[in-house]
Amino acid sequence: MQYPFQNPDLPLEKRVNDLVSRFTLEEKVQLMCQYQAEIPRLGVKKYKHGTEGAHGVAWLGEATVFPQNTGLACTWNPELMHEIGQVIADEARVYYQRDPAMNGLTIWSPTVDMERDPRWGRTEEAYGEDPYLTGRLTTELIKGMQGDHPFYYKTVATLKHFYGNNNEIDRGSASVSIDPRNKREYYLKAFEAPFREGRAGSMMTAYNGVNGTPCNLNHEVNGIVKGEWGMDGFVVGDAGDVLGTVMDHGYVQSYAEAVAGSVKAGIDSITDEQDISFQALRDALEQQLLSEADLDHALRNTFRVRFRLGEFDPVERNPYYNVPESKLCAPEHSALSLRAAQESIVLLKNEGLLPLSKEKDSIAVIGPLANEAYTDWYSGTPPYKITPLQGVIEQVGTSSVHFSTGNNRVRLRSAETGSYISIAPDGGELRANVRNAEEAEIFECTDWGWDNLTLRALSSGKFVTERDHEQGGGLAASAEEARGWFVKEAFSFAKGEKDALIMRSWEGKPIIEDDNQRLTVAGEEQSTYAGFYVEVVQNGLEEAVITAKSADTAIVFVGNSPFINGKETIDRPDITLPHSQQALIQAVHAANSNTVVVIVGSYPFAVNWEKEHVPSLIFTSHAGQELGRAVADVLFGDYNPAGRLNMTWYKSVSQLPDIMDYDIIKGKRTYQYFEGEVLYPFGHGLSYSEFAYSDLKLSASAVSAADTVTVSVDVHNVGQMDGDEVVQLYVRAGQSRVVRPLKTLSGFRRIHLAKGEKRAVAFELRCADLAFWDVTRDRYCVESGTYALMIGRSAGDIVLETSLEVQGERIPPRTVAVPVRAVNYDNYEGVFVDECCEGGESVACLQGDGWIAFHDVEFGSKAEVFEARVSGAIKGGEIEIVMDKVDGSTAAACRVLPTGGTQAWTTVSVSLEGVSGRRDLYLKLLGEVRLSWFRIV
Numbered sequence: 001m002q003y004p005f006q007n008p009d010l011p012l013e014k015r016v017n018d019l020v021s022r023f024t025l026e027e028k029v030q031l032m033c034q035y036q037a038e039i040p041r042l043g044v045k046k047y048k049h050g051t052e053g054a055h056g057v058a059w060l061g062e063a064t065v066f067p068q069n070t071g072l073a074c075t076w077n078p079e080l081m082h083e084i085g086q087v088i089a090d091e092a093r094v095y096y097q098r099d100p101a102m103n104g105l106t107i108w109s110p111t112v113d114m115e116r117d118p119r120w121g122r123t124e125e126a127y128g129e130d131p132y133l134t135g136r137l138t139t140e141l142i143k144g145m146q147g148d149h150p151f152y153y154k155t156v157a158t159l160k161h162f163y164g165n166n167n168e169i170d171r172g173s174a175s176v177s178i179d180p181r182n183k184r185e186y187y188l189k190a191f192e193a194p195f196r197e198g199r200a201g202s203m204m205t206a207y208n209g210v211n212g213t214p215c216n217l218n219h220e221v222n223g224i225v226k227g228e229w230g231m232d233g234f235v236v237g238d239a240g241d242v243l244g245t246v247m248d249h250g251y252v253q254s255y256a257e258a259v260a261g262s263v264k265a266g267i268d269s270i271t272d273e274q275d276i277s278f279q280a281l282r283d284a285l286e287q288q289l290l291s292e293a294d295l296d297h298a299l300r301n302t303f304r305v306r307f308r309l310g311e312f313d314p315v316e317r318n319p320y321y322n323v324p325e326s327k328l329c330a331p332e333h334s335a336l337s338l339r340a341a342q343e344s345i346v347l348l349k350n351e352g353l354l355p356l357s358k359e360k361d362s363i364a365v366i367g368p369l370a371n372e373a374y375t376d377w378y379s380g381t382p383p384y385k386i387t388p389l390q391g392v393i394e395q396v397g398t399s400s401v402h403f404s405t406g407n408n409r410v411r412l413r414s415a416e417t418g419s420y421i422s423i424a425p426d427g428g429e430l431r432a433n434v435r436n437a438e439e440a441e442i443f444e445c446t447d448w449g450w451d452n453l454t455l456r457a458l459s460s461g462k463f464v465t466e467r468d469h470e471q472g473g474g475l476a477a478s479a480e481e482a483r484g485w486f487v488k489e490a491f492s493f494a495k496g497e498k499d500a501l502i503m504r505s506w507e508g509k510p511i512i513e514d515d516n517q518r519l520t521v522a523g524e525e526q527s528t529y530a531g532f533y534v535e536v537v538q539n540g541l542e543e544a545v546i547t548a549k550s551a552d553t554a555i556v557f558v559g560n561s562p563f564i565n566g567k568e569t570i571d572r573p574d575i576t577l578p579h580s581q582q583a584l585i586q587a588v589h590a591a592n593s594n595t596v597v598v599i600v601g602s603y604p605f606a607v608n609w610e611k612e613h614v615p616s617l618i619f620t621s622h623a624g625q626e627l628g629r630a631v632a633d634v635l636f637g638d639y640n641p642a643g644r645l646n647m648t649w650y651k652s653v654s655q656l657p658d659i660m661d662y663d664i665i666k667g668k669r670t671y672q673y674f675e676g677e678v679l680y681p682f683g684h685g686l687s688y689s690e691f692a693y694s695d696l697k698l699s700a701s702a703v704s705a706a707d708t709v710t711v712s713v714d715v716h717n718v719g720q721m722d723g724d725e726v727v728q729l730y731v732r733a734g735q736s737r738v739v740r741p742l743k744t745l746s747g748f749r750r751i752h753l754a755k756g757e758k759r760a761v762a763f764e765l766r767c768a769d770l771a772f773w774d775v776t777r778d779r780y781c782v783e784s785g786t787y788a789l790m791i792g793r794s795a796g797d798i799v800l801e802t803s804l805e806v807q808g809e810r811i812p813p814r815t816v817a818v819p820v821r822a823v824n825y826d827n828y829e830g831v832f833v834d835e836c837c838e839g840g841e842s843v844a845c846l847q848g849d850g851w852i853a854f855h856d857v858e859f860g861s862k863a864e865v866f867e868a869r870v871s872g873a874i875k876g877g878e879i880e881i882v883m884d885k886v887d888g889s890t891a892a893a894c895r896v897l898p899t900g901g902t903q904a905w906t907t908v909s910v911s912l913e914g915v916s917g918r919r920d921l922y923l924k925l926l927g928e929v930r931l932s933w934f935r936i937v
Contacts, residue, residue: 003019003022003042004018005018005312006043006312008312008314008317012151012308015307016300016303016304016307017300019044019303020296020299020300021296022042023039023042023299025285025292025295028292028295028296028299029278029282029285029295030278031299032263032269032270032277032278032281032295032298033270033272033277033278034048034049034050034236034269034270034271034274035047035048035049036048036049036302038101043312045100045101045311046101046102047100047101047104049104049106049202049236049269049302050104050106050108050236050271051092051095051096051103051105051108052107052108052109052378053092053107053108053109053145053155054068054069054108054109054110054111054125054378055067055068055072055378055379055624056087056088056337056379056380056382056624057088057092057107057380058378058379058380058381059380060095060103060380061095061381062329062380062381062382062383063091063095063328063329063380063381063382064087064091064329064330064333064334064336064337064380064382064383064625065337065375065379065380065381065624065625066084066087066336066337066340066341066623066624067340067341067344067620067621067623067627068124068125068376068562068602068621068623068624069111069124069125069126069127070115070123070124070126070127070128070602070603070621070647071341071344071620071621071622071623072084072137072340072344072621073126073127073133073134073137073646074343074344074346074619074621074644074645074646074685075340075343075344075643075750076133076137076644076726076748076750077137077750078136078139078140079140080339080340081137081138081140081141081144082143083144083336084141084340085142085143085144085146085157086145086147086154087144087336088107088109088144088155089107089145089146089154089155089320090154090327090328090333091327091328091329091333092107093105093154093155093320093323094323094324094325094327094328095328097322105154105155105156105309106156106201106202106236107145107155107156107157107158108158108160108204109141109145109158109160110141110157110159110160110194111125111126111127111160112126112127112134112135112159112160112190112191112194113125113160113165113166113190114126114129114131114134114163114166114186114190115127115128115129115166115646115647116129116166116186116662116664116670117166117167117656117659117669118572118575118604118648118649118656119566119571119573119574119575119656119659120167120168120572120603120659121168121566121568121569121571121572122168122567122568123566123602123603123604123647124376124562124602124603124621125378128647128682129646129647129648129669129671130646130670130671130672130682130745131185131186131187131189131190132744132745132746133745134190135189135191135192135193136193136748138159138190138193138194138198139193139197139198140198141157142157142159142194142198142200145157146198146199146200146201147319149320151308152308152317152318152319152320153201153305153308153310153320154320156201156202156233156305156308156309157194157198157200157201157202158200158201158202158203158204158236159191159194159195159200159202159204160203160206160238161204161205161206161207161215161238162191162203162204162205162206162215162218162221162225162235163188163206163210163215164176164178164187164206164208164215164662165215166662167208167659167660168568168569168570168571169570169571171206171208171569172207172208172240172241172244172248172249173248173249174208174209174660175209175210175211175213175214175249176208176209176211176660176662177211177662177663177833178210178662179663179823179825179828180773180775180778180824181665181772181773181775182662182663182665183773184780185772185773186664187662188220191203191225191229192229195225195230195231196229196230200231200233201232201233201234201305201308202233202234202235202236203221203233203235203236204235204236204237204238205218205221205235205236205237205238205241205267206241207238207241207244207248209249209251211823211833211834211835211841212833212834212835212841213251213835214241214244214245214251215241216237216238216241216242216245216261216262216265216267217245217251217261217262217265218265218266219265221235221265221267222265222266226266232301232304233301233305234268234269234301234302234304234305235266235267235268235269236268236270236271237262237267237269237270238271239271239272240271240272240273241271241272242258242259242262242267242270242271242272242277243255243258243272243273243276243277243280245257245258245261245262246258254280254283255277255279255283256280256281256283256284256287256289257284257289258280259277259280259281259284259290260284260289260290260294263284263290263294263295263298264290264294267298268298268302269298269302281295329383334625334626337624337625337626338626338629340623340624341620341623341626341627341629341630341631342630342634342639342641343643343750344620344621344623344630344643345618345619345620345623345630345631345634345639345641345643346618346619346641346644346645346684346685347616347617347618347634347641347643347686347687347688348611348617348618348619348680348684348685348686349611349617349686350615350617350686350688351615351616352615353553353615353616354596354616354634354635354637354688355634355635355636355688356553356596356635356636357636358395358396358636360552361400361551361553362550362553363392363396363400363401363551363552363553363554363555364401364402364404364547364550364551364554364555364588364592365388365389365392365401365403365404365555365557366403366404366405366406366544366547366548366555366556366557366584366588367405367406367555367556367557367558367581368405368406368407368557368558368581369388369558369559369600370387370389370403370405370555370556371390371405372387372388373385373386373387373388373622373623373624373625373627373628374562374622375483375562375622375624376563376567376602376622377483377485377562377563377567377568379624382624382625383625384625385625385627385628386625386626386627386628386629387627388555388557388598388600388627388628388631388632389401389403389628390629391629391630391633392555392628392632392635394628394632395632395633395635395636395638396636402547402551403547404540404543404544405444405446405544406541406556406584407444407445407446407447407540408444408445408447408538408539408540408541409442409443409444409445409458409536409537409538409540410442410443410445410534410535410536410537411437411440411441411442411443411534411537412440412441412443412503412532412533412534412535413432413437413440413532413533414432414530414532414533415496415497415498415500415530415531415533416432416513416530417432417513417517418435419432419434419513419517420434420437420440420441421440421532422434422439422440423441423457423459423460423476424476427472427476427478428457428460428462428476428477428478429472429476429518430464430475430476430477430519431516431517431518431519432513432517432518432519433517441458441477442457442458442459443455443456443457443458443464444456444458447578447580448490448561448564448578449565449577449578449579449581450573450574450578451492451493451494452491452492452564453490453492453493454482454489454491454561454564455477455489455491456477460477462477462478462479462480463477463478463480463489464477464491465477465479465482465488465489466488466506466521473521474518474519474520474521475511475518475519475520482561482564483562484563485569486506487506487563487564488505488506489506490506490563490564491503491504491505491506492504492508493534496529496530496531497530497531499533500530500531500533501531501532501533501534502529502531503531503532505521507521509521509522510522510526511532512530513530540584541583541584541587544584544587544588545587545588545590548587548591548592548595549591549592551592552594553592553594553595554588554591554592554594554596555595555596555597555598555635556584556585556595556596556598558581558584558585558597558598558599559577559581559599559600559601559602559605559622560600560601560602562622566602566603571659572603574653575603575604575605575606575650575652576605576606576607577599577605577607582609585597585609585614586609586613589613589614593615594615595615595616596614596615596617596618596635597610597614597616597617597618598618598619598620598631598635599617599618599619600621600622600623600627601619601620601621602621602622603647604645604647604648604649604650604680606650606651606652606653606679607679608651608652611679611680618631618634618641619645620643637688637721640687640688640689640721640722640723640724641685641686641687641688642685642687642723642724642725642726642750643685644683644684644726644728644794645680645681645682645683645685645794646682647682648670648671648674648678648680648681648682648795649678649679649680649684650678650679651679655674655676655678656669657669665739666827670682671683671743671795671796672741672742672743672744673739673741673742674742675742678796681795681796682745683728683745683792683793683794683795683796683797684793684794684795684796685726685794687721687723687724687725688721688723689717689718689719689721689723689753691715691717691718691719691725691793692715692716692718693713693714693715693716693791693799693800694713694714694716695712695713695714695760696711696712696789696791696800696801696802697711697712697713697802698711698712698789698802698804699711699712701803701805702804702806702807703804703805703806703807704767704806704808705767705768705770705771705782705806705807705809706767706768707767708765708766708767709764709767710762710763710764710765711729711747711762711763711764711765711791712760712761712763713727713760713791713800714758714759715727715753715758715759715760715761716753716757717753717754717755717756717757717758719755720755721755722752722753722755723752723753723755724750724751724752724753725750725751726748726750726751727748727751727791728745728747728748728791728792728795729745729746729747729748729763729765729789729790730743730744730745730746730789730790730791730795731744731746731765731770731787731788731789731790732787732788732790733770733772733783733785733787734785734786734787734788735785735786736772736783736785737783737856738772740772743790743795743798746763746769747763747764747765749761749763765789767782767806768780768782770782770787770806770808774811775824775825775826776811776814776824777811778821781808781811782808782809783806783808783809783810783811784806784807784808784810785805785808786803786804786805786806787805787806788801788802788803788804789802789803789804813856813857813858813918814854814855814856814857814858815857816854816857816859816863816921816934816935816936817860817935817936817937818935819869820933820934820935821840821841821932821933822841822842822843822852822931822933822934823840823841823842823843824854825843825853825854826853826854826855827852827853827855828843828850828851828852828853829850829851829886830845830846830847830849830851831843831844831845831846831850831851831852831925832844832846834902836869836903836930836932837903837905838905838932840932840933841932842871842930842931842932843925844902844925844929844930844931845877845926845927845928845929848877848926848927848928849924849925849926850924850925851882851922851923851924851925852922852925852931853886853921853922853923854921854922854923855920855921856918856920857918857919857920857921858918859915859916859917859918859919859936860916861916862915862916863912863936863937864911864912865910865911865912865937866879866881866891866894866910866911866912866934866936867907867908867909867935867936867937868894868907868909868931868933868934868935869905869906869907869931869932870896870899870905870906870908870929870930870932871901871903871904871905871906871929871932872896872897872898872899872904872906872927872928872929873899873900873901873902873904873928873929873930874900874928875898875927875928876896876897876898876899876928877896877925877926877927877928877929878893878894878895878896878926878927878929879893879896879924879926879929880892880893880894880924881893881894881910881912881921881922881923881936882922882923882924883915883920883921883922884919885922886922886924888922889914891912891913891914891915892910892911892912892913893910894908894909894910895908895910896908896927896929898928902928902930905932915936921936
């Protein structure tokens with residue numbers, strides 16, 4: 001018997017509805033989580049949502065590894081992203097064919113979070129600080145991943161993390177304050193194009209809350225993503241965050257409430273402990289917090305995607321059914337990885353030192369990252385890795401290369417017994433059992449800064465790590481890499497008695513010598529520690545200087561480990577390089593003025609001294625399997641660099657607001673609003689060639705808000721090398737009712753020009769994209785006025801500019817005779833946006849004293865009463881109604897009595913005096929006051 005859902009000629013919705021209707025209630029429960037159950041009687045197989053694929057398929061075995069996402073963003077190349085998406089999909093299909101139950105085709109990628117703060121630990125995972133750039137790149141990646149068939153998906157992209165996720169500290173419990181303009185113009189804008197144009201089939205919510213509501217309960221998932229943007233796939237919660245609504249946010253009291261609220265808010269698949277989630281779903285159904293229809297709605301969304309992946313159809317109808325095994329780590333995929341790594345490299349500075357000569361120069365390759373090609377938490381397992389040292393040797397041969405890591409080599413000696421540390425041959429256990437220094441183990445010590453270092457045994461090449469109890473406990477030189485969710489290869493040393501140092505584990509626990517001479521973590525009962533003497537066998541800095549002096553040119557490789565000091569769960573403590581790396585650069589440069597610094601990093605760095613003194617600076621992300629080859633190609637001129645920065649490089653953290661300040665407008669964040677002097681601007685990147693710009697033209701100089709204008713400019717390669725140029729179009733609004741960006745990226749094009757070649761580059765600018773979010777009417781608005789259209793090499797290097805007259809709207813004065821949402825303020829001080837359980841959002845005081853402003857309000861001939869919906873919490877407070885300016889005349893003071901809780905709402909009112917005409921309004925919130933809406937009549 002064939003069921004209707006098994007008929008591929010029926011409309012999709014009929015098939016989906018038929019299948020879901022045949023599940024029993026218990027089967028529906030067991031299909032609501034990441035690992036969907038098998039239903040043999042209907043031919044439904046096991047399926048797992050969530051294959052990692054940030055920059056290549058991860059965690060399943062060998063796969064092609066591309067540069068980190070922040071590096072891919074530096075390519076400014078949407079077409080390249082499309083090709084990378086196709087490779088990820090092909091290789092995911094190969095693994096799916098091997099094990100369909102465990103290797104799913106819903107890929108948790110790309111990360112679309114806005115990177116308004118470079119301290120974010122997961123900066124490596126996203127695409128930078130600009131929503132337009134992020135939107136263009138991720139949209140093409142999604143198209144490549146999902147394929148171009150009108151019905152079948154090759155794989156499905158799951159966008160992460162919706163939204164406001166740009167800090168790691170307290171991410172699971174914190175709520176970020178984002179007002180409507182920041183939300184619509186910045187944080188949501190990056191997600192919009194991937195859904196509207198890219199048609200992404202899935203999305204993941206964030207751990208944090210937004211405006212007091214955990215993201216898995218955010219009504220905007222249904223209202224905006226599924227409603228406005230037309231997303232017809234499914235939404236998944238991040239791992240553990242649905243149950244975290246109870247455990248971390250403390251937002252509800254039971255798991256039943258958590259799963260019920262999440263499903264009703266648009267979560268279709270739960271990524272939590274399954275047995276607990278199943279029981280919570282059963283409890284929610286029993287308590288009538290959920291209905292069977294709610295489960296049906298969610299399952300229709302997940303199975304709609306599974307149908308389009310071809311699972312229920314004859315294989316001959318699915319063009320993606322059989323991807324050859326040969327596609328996994330195929331040579332053409334490796335070539336694309338190399339191309340991506342090349343295109344991502346940013347030449348920050350060059351005073352004629354680069355490109356280097358292969359014939360004349362001897363090269364000193366120096367630094368802790370010189371012979372490393374790191375992967376990160378979401379990387380796949382590359383089939384091979386080319387380090388920078390290997391890449392340079394491939395270019396010039398072994399005899400021309402001199403190498404030093406610049407790291408100290410040390411011995412450790414117990415301050416308690418005087419014995420040196422050795423390594424047991426079986427398992428690498430560290431023991432304090434050698435009296436003769438010559439028999440002691442020598443460790444290479446890499447200082448990653450901020451009290452984190454790693455120790456690698458020279459005898460085995462393995463890292464010292466703290467073993468788990470089941471592995472025997474204690475310390476052993478047994479780790480191949482310093483990596484993991486918990487990086488147990490990271491240690492620190494602090495001053496102890498006399499010259500001894502207290503060695504501490506990754507958790508900060510002291511390391512001691514036990515009764516069996518083993519190095520192990522001290523117990524809780526121990527309070528005094530003898531520590532260790534660290535004897536330097538070889539001074540890394542001195543060795544690096546000798547190496548630098550022995551060569552014509554020195555190349556210093558510095559940067560970060562993707563697992564130490566900045567990663568998921570850990571934000572960066574600063575944006576500088578570690579002090580040891582700064583000292584290494586300065587010492588090498590003093591020894592050899594022909595010094596190139598290559599930063600291999602996951603995020604921007606404040607390299608002020610290096611910019612001023614070092615002739616040439618290069619930045620690359622951890623670029624995957626072809627890192628070394630790509631960097632060497634740039635160093636020696638086989639590839640002409642054209643990467644552009646996807647983020648502003650600031651001079652210091654002093655230029656940044658608090659990491660929890662999500663208001664980019666008032667906080668003057670990113671190139672759009674930052675007014676200070678930066679180290680390197682957004683969009684910056686040099687070439688070995690030079691490009692001249694001329695003849696900026698518009699198809700029309702005056703248009704309406706509904707029109708599209710063509711912007712064209714001639715670009716001429718006037719240098720001596722073929723190369724790529726990234727042409728950037730920025731827009732700035734003239735007079736406006738509100739604070740507008742200094743400039744906004746509105747178009748870009750990466751083009752290749754042979755030397756001497758000249759080409760016209762055209763952009764289609766939709767005037768609708770000049771809109772801002774008008775809080776007075778809760779919609780986008782294109783204002784009438786003059787707009788500056790700018791062509792630049794970066795946000796900080798504008799070379800041509802013209803103006804465009806746009807006939808749009810004049811925003812009318814506000815009316816407050818009908819309820820006005822408090823969050824739709826024009827300005828504020830000392831407040832944050834919080835939830836309102838009655839619907840929408842509220843505004844609350846930070847320290848019991850703040851204000852919100854509403855500009856250009858029409859009160860009419862006489863306004864007599866102020867009415868507001870408020871919460872007075874436990875202590876209550878007051879709302880002062882002030883006219884014209886924050887310290888202007890007070891029209892009234894409205895008392896707010898305690899209401900018994902922050903979400904206990906009541907209505908208050910007070911009579912006004914002297915309020916009429918067209919004026920600015922300020923509402924001062926004093927005490928424990930939350931304001932949802934107000935009106936003045």
